[in-house]
Amino acid sequence: MAMKREESQQAYLKKLQQRPDVQAVLVLPVSDLLVPFRDGAFYLVVVNQPQTEGKIRRLHLQGRVVMEQQISTWQLEKGAVCGLDERLAAMLGRAEVLWDKDGYMKQMKLRLNRLPSAIQKKLICREYSQLLRFFHETKEFLQQGLILDAYHSLIQSLHSWARLIVYEAGEHPQAALWSQVKQMDSSVFKLYEELSVNGEALEKRIELLVLAIEFWITSKIKESVTFLMEVMETKTGPWRLEELMNHPAIVDAKIEVPLLIDKMIQRLLIQEVVFTEGANGDKEIGLILLR
Template sequence: MENLLRPIYQERASQPNTLGVLVYEKLHHNSPVTDSFDVILLIVVREAEEDWYVKHYEYEDKTAAMHIVREDLLGQWIETSGYRKVIDWLINGKIVFDRNEYLSHLREKLREFPEITRQLRKCVEFAKLIRTYRECKDLFAAKHYLDANSLMVRSLHYLARVAVLEKGLHPEVTVWNQVKRFDPEVYKLYEELMESEEPPEKRIQLMLLASDFAIHSRAERGAEHLLNIMREKNEPWSFGELKVHPETQYYTLDLSILLEYLVERRIVETKAVETKGQNIYHRQYLVKD
């Protein structure tokens, strides 16, 4: 199989812009990791007109997908789990070209999974968890039970990813297989939601209560990345300052609801600062001691 693909990637490997090439072959008949393609050909480049270019091939009775990804976009995917499949490709794929050991060093970094990267990933997933959980509660209160059920499933997926990250691992596409091994309590929540014979209203009500505890117990660990940023100075932060901080950019869209949750849990406190308007104050935030 690799011999058939070699002319394709050798052409790319000869270009000075190419940093590395790896081949990933699917392990199962219907593989979500490869979108059911037989082979993934990942080519990392330093610069390109398109930050992500994809081309599909077929040969004999096989199919292949070639992904040409710019280095900066790949880094973004890794830091935020923006395209989770690529982690599996990088860790388990076969490196067939490696300029200055670029892919080897990247693979080693992924396996080490530095604490700062893990904190960022947890905060991204935890912020999404808070948003979907709140939206689920709102839909439940409005008696939209089927829509609330869909959001409950999604929020449990975010909870599962947080649980896996807490163990120092990268969440895989098959995240529930990981959770079953490393966090049986979170897996039990998902199992109960999927297998419950209760009517939707009762099922979601019970899951909201159980999920609330699971989320609350992880609040400080989940938001650790944001809390550490806020501890960089002894003075309160305005929301605008936090929003433009370069290290919060990966969860900016969920930053407001995450802050409100931390305020409600009394992990973060607010300070009212006078404005020119009478009885109107700026709201600022600081980590509670």
């Protein structure tokens, strides 16, 4: 059986190597958590055609069904500069390179493993803002006595916190996120463990974690919003909220800007100023970064 699998893989590789657009071929472990297919091999084929990006096929290969996902070199090049989709980054990190034309994929994997500083700051800012959002939801649900809803939002908060820790370490979150975080910050892992397995009443567990998260949010705000502060530094005058949210570096970043602004005002990182705007004399609030 193993010999037949090896023969079918070699035949498949030979066919791909004859295509001028194929740059590399990788395969994921069958037992990998990221593989949405359990009955056969899952191949990643790197091609020089942008229009094939994300194309997935089920193939019948000498009596076996396999999956093939195509990735464009353009997508990888863009990912090395701007950040790659997390799931795809995790898949590439785990995949074995079966064939690599001109050593392209070897170099690309090295580049993708290094999280550029600008992207790292943006991702940290995004996760911090998501943590803030779910944390506020947790407190609101807790005050309303909606314990299960508070629990759900708290789990979301912890996941954002965990991802932030991974990004701070310059890595990409893995499928087994908490196993990854356990090696990086055992204190946060223990908080998650306490929420999950502690025998105390659920409401009491939530209240204890709310206190821990609130302290961390307050103490880490300046480092976590560096990305947003650097964007604001590109302009000398006040920012309108809408203008800031529509900045090219922010608009698609999934950052909860209004929540961050409120927190930054509270922590005296931003100052509000009033200026007259428009023909009708509306007094709009602008935002100035305090240096």
